[in-house]
Amino acid sequence: MDRMRIGELTERAGVTQRTVRYYESIGLLPSGEREGNGHHYYTEETVARLRKIDQLKKLGLSLEEIRDVIELYFTDPSGVQPKRKVLGLLRRHLADTDKKLEALGQFRADLQSHIERFERWLETNDRI
Amino acid sequence: MDRMRIGELTERAGVTQRTVRYYESIGLLPSGEREGNGHHYYTEETVARLRKIDQLKKLGLSLEEIRDVIELYFTDPSGVQPKRKVLGLLRRHLADTDKKLEALGQFRADLQSHIERFERWLETNDRI
DNA sequence: TACGAACATGACGTTAACGTTATATTCTAA
DNA sequence: TTAGAATATAACGTTAACGTCATGTTCGTA
Missing domain, CATH: 1.10.1660.10 (Multidrug-efflux Transporter Regulator; Chain: A; Domain 2)
Known part of the structure; x- marks a missing residue:
């Protein structure tokens, strides 16, 4: 079934x-x-x-990048060489991901500071 | 100049x-x-x-999303209403960013655990 | 002032990741 | 068994974010 x-x-x-x-x-x-x-x-x-x-x-x-990693969610490459190869791939993806995380964190901080600036302004200038 | x-x-x-x-x-x-x-x-x-x-x-x-936020890096909207509007936008972007950060963090953890799994396997099976 | 480099504008081309018909065949329920 | 729903395949369309000519004008310098 x-x-x-x-x-x-x-x-x-x-x-x-x-x-x-x-x-x-x-x-x-x-x-x-x-x-x-x-x-x-x-x-x-x-x-x-x-x-x-x-x-x-x-x-x-991208779908192409996904194609690189999707297999290891559902299969296990057999043999030392294939596993080494996949490991290299994974490490690259990890490094990329860390870069993205850092950039995104920076962006978040930027947003946050802008938000606070606006909030302060509105708080002091709003009640006319 | x-x-x-x-x-x-x-x-x-x-x-x-x-x-x-x-x-x-x-x-x-x-x-x-x-x-x-x-x-x-x-x-x-x-x-x-x-x-x-x-x-x-x-x-x-996307370029469209960027168009929404780029202004506040270089100009200050004047008036209470415009500032409120931009503030709303910023908060939405912040929420979106937090979601992305969480998903990305999860993906990082996944990658990490897969990497460790492969490393353990190679460590124990490599030296034949 | 002449001539190659830089700029403006228009239009067609490109890639990713599908959407949308159109047509033909197969399945399923009355 | 037969009509309507589901599936297969092919082909053209779409959006974002530009690339790549082609053609014409302007700039800078020898």
Whole structure:
């Protein structure tokens, strides 16, 4: 009972069929197995994958970048060399993420100080 | 001597002329004053503005979002109502930023834990 | 003053990440 | 079994943020 077609998949994952097919076409999503009739069938994992992709997108990762990391959420590369390779990738992503975090923190501080400036101004000048 | 033309502007700000003209066209950058000849002239502030825009872009803000906040870096809205309006905008941006920070922090933690997992694996299985 | 460099303007091109028909086939329920 | 819903595939459309000519005018200097 864990096999579903694209209709149920997209409803549960909150994306459109076009999105699923697009992801399949760029190799971001393994294209579901097909029956003799041509229809694709998906599983729970596909739903989870789509949700994870959505999360990563919200972090500002491009689909290409996501393709680099999505696998390690659902599979384990076997062998020392593949694991080393993925580890390198992950470390780069971590460094990038730290940079983003710092910049975003700075931006937050800027916003905060602007907000306080406006608040002070309004507090002293408002009650005319 | 603080008046420059687009060539110097773009060199100092690290953007192309196309970018400057595009920003002018969408109202993100005030289009430089023009002489009788048709040439635009810019100032130090334009350089600073372009750099600030670039910073904000790196935070994942769209040019439209940047247009909402860029002014308050370089001007002060006068009057209580305008200031209230900008304050509201700023608070929304602050809330958005906090959400992004949280998501990004979570992603960082995920990455970190994956990295550690791989490191442990390699440490115990590497020296065959 | 002449000529190459700089500038202005217009228009078509590009990439990412899908949206939106259009058409054909398959599934499902009455 | 047959109409309507779901699916597959192809192809053209869309938005953001510019890139890349093409053409014409202006600037600066030899």
